[in-house]
Amino acid sequence: MPEPKRKTILITGASSGLGAEMARQFAARGHDLALCARRIEKLDALKAEIAAAHPDRRVEVRTLDVTDDDQVFEVFRGFKADFGTIDRVIINAGLGKGAPLGTGRYDANRETAMTNFVAALAQSEAAMEIFREQNNGHFVMISSMSAMRGLPKTMTTYAATKAGVAHIAEGLRNELYGKPIKVTVLYPGYIASEMNERVDPSKAKGMVSTEKGVRSMVDAIEKEKDSACVPPLPWAPMSVLMKHAPLPVLKRVM
């Protein structure tokens, strides 16, 4: 197998769902991995699974709560020291708690805002510190289809965080235009994971398996696309509808 272009990939939120499956699929494509999340026992199990399937791959794991700013910088710098170079960082850690605003669950909405937005900013700072020093790297932000439009009820805060993180990445792309550091933003649709295992399937139209959804994510990342709705069908056409349909039309279809 030829050496992959971005050899070493750091993935946050790698203990389950999309992060864990990206690790499996990138390992199969010849990448070495720096994996972090809070549940270290899940990361250790994933490391053992990858070692059994791909004994030549190097996998390092570290505990990280992304809402602990100091730990974010420590862990990213620690991985850089382990590997010497970090070629790609995938900011993936996130959660989907939420309640309609004004219904007494500021705690849930705040936790989502701190994890999905403020902690993503800390991860972006730590990633860019490494990439600026290397004058090279691939910055990947996992947003969501929910970033396309303000969404109601339990999704309001989540959608706002995902629009916010997409703008962090787009701002960096604007700044880094023509330079060796590349930026990708992914907008996943419904992909099976721990986050949506309790979602009513009738409300998750178009849900695909973790493996299929992540294959589409990994393809877009390896091509270093500026941005991609994943999987492209039905989500790329759906993004146009979500962005531009008048609200009464959108209410009828979503």
Ligand SMILES: NC(=O)c1ccc[n+]([C@@H]2O[C@H](COP(=O)([O-])OP(=O)(O)OC[C@H]3O[C@@H](n4cnc5c(N)ncnc54)[C@H](OP(=O)(O)O)[C@@H]3O)[C@@H](O)[C@H]2O)c1
């Ligand atoms: N699945 C979908 O349909 C979908 C669609 C659009 C976007 N996304 C986005 O994809 C990303 C991955 O989600 P998923 O669907 O794979 O859900 P998941 O299975 O629940 O995985 C979430 C990951 O984030 C980690 N995480 C959560 N809070 C953390 C914290 N404070 N510190 C460190 N890690 C933390 C979790 O690890 P620990 O609990 O071990 O810390 C876990 O590894 C999220 O950003 C999500 O918003 C998912």
